[in-house]
Amino acid sequence: MASPEIETLTQALSRLPGLGPRSARRAVLHLLKKREGALEPLLRALAAVNERLVTCQVCGNVDTVDPCCICADPRRDARGLCVVEDVADLWALDKSRLFPGRFHVLGGRLSALEGVRPEDLSIDALVARVEAGGIDEVVLAMNATLEGQTTAHYLAERLERFPIRLTQLAHGVPVGGELDYLDEGTLAQALRARRPLG
Amino acid sequence: MASPEIETLTQALSRLPGLGPRSARRAVLHLLKKREGALEPLLRALAAVNERLVTCQVCGNVDTVDPCCICADPRRDARGLCVVEDVADLWALDKSRLFPGRFHVLGGRLSALEGVRPEDLSIDALVARVEAGGIDEVVLAMNATLEGQTTAHYLAERLERFPIRLTQLAHGVPVGGELDYLDEGTLAQALRARRPLG
The missing domain is CATH 1.10.8.420 (RecR Domain 1)
Incomplete structure (x- = not known):
């Protein structure tokens, strides 16, 4: 009351x-x-x-300046570009301070079910950024879901004609993860991508 | 960033x-x-x-109107007055819709340790409300802590000269509580205040 x-x-x-x-x-x-x-x-x-509040015209991040703080930061290595589905993913990766380059936000993932087609995402803008040159490596940091991986494959096809290194996040057992509690898909990925010791 | x-x-x-x-x-x-x-x-x-935002001049509740929504509500039974330590307690009791009367917020509890004296709380205002008449019952709904109960005893002394029914919340085993997990103080209260069955 x-x-x-x-x-x-x-x-x-x-x-x-x-x-x-x-x-x-x-x-x-x-x-x-x-x-x-x-x-x-x-x-x-x-x-x-x-x-x-504005959306960065370069990368799709939301910020109070355009270009956003990350795109405008001269200490960022402009040769590395990390592609993410969503602004939330950008923030999660940026908070870790592990990636020294810049970002590109797709604004979603390809999905036949939800009717999301390539032209609904910021893919042409990504291709244009890579085409403009100055980028050595593009990291595809999609979610490890079926739709995320479909999107990554589609992007790989669109970007294969450029002289860049195309990588994606490693899949496997998460740090602290116990095999007992992991799903079969993760175990299969971890086994397939096993690495020599030392 | x-x-x-x-x-x-x-x-x-x-x-x-x-x-x-x-x-x-x-x-x-x-x-x-x-x-x-x-x-x-x-x-x-x-x-x-x-x-x-204002503090109700009648009861001490915080609201956007003065007197507050509760004091101004004609459906409330003005003969019952429930005294609480804090606005949070008022909200908790009011949300339950179990008490049909009005409230009085003390703004704290007596505490020798923290140097809170009777004149620091809204006690004179409470006495004045009771003195003004029209109140049949005052429910002391202090917390079941040492300081809360000290405050309740002090209020009981201040209010004993008025022709009102003075009550306090029952202490005992909380609903859903298992004896195993209760402290001795609660068990002692529950045993002391035991009631005949049926």
Whole structure:
């Protein structure tokens, strides 16, 4: 029986991933009790992002500047390009700081079931980036799903005429993974791609 | 390596209870990808609450109207008053819809250790509400902690001169609780307050 404004806020928060109705209510209470320390900073941060949100015209990342922070960073190695399905994948890879190059976001994966065709994804833009030159290696970092791998194969065909090194993420037993709990597909991949010791 | 605005938003979200750095990042990504469906509604809801946030002068609840929705609701039974330590407790009790009366928020509990004295809490206001008349029953719904119970005893002394029924929440085995896992204090309370069957 809170006021309609508070109910609306609770509902908006409960739609975020990781928050349900109960935790959204706790979060709202926290915001109400700490107006200057929590509510106002969050409000300012949201407004700032909303005002300046853009999609990077180069790689498809979402950011508050265009080109995005990654494309504009001169310390990034422009010779390496990592292709991902989604912005979430870009963020996950970038957070690890393992890939020193730039990214390209396809905006999805090819899917006969969902009717996603090559022209629905940012594939022509990728080909144009590679065609423009200056890129030595393209890493295909699709998800290890049927549709992700179909997309990777399609991209490999489209890119094979360029003088670049085309690679993809290794598949196998995840670090800390116990064979007992792994599916057959992963075990098969790990066995097929086995490597000599030392 | 996101832009400073996005980093600020991630940090503001990660300070909410129930969200850590990782889930805040996922929430931000969700907001960025669904600007019209998620970011803008959340921004509007936050702004509306921030603009109108007040503390109810009657009971101490936080709301967007003063008196708050509960105090202003004519369907509430004004003869019952439930005293709680905190706004969070009020919300928890109100959500259950079990108490048909109104509330009074103390704003904390008496604590020698933390130097919280009676004059630091909304106790004079409570006494004034009871003194003004029209209240039949005051339910002391403090937490079942040492400090909560000390506060309840102090309130009982302050309120004993009024012609009201003074009650407190029952202590005992929580519903679904297994004796095996309960602390001795709870078991002692449950045994002491045992009731005849049927």
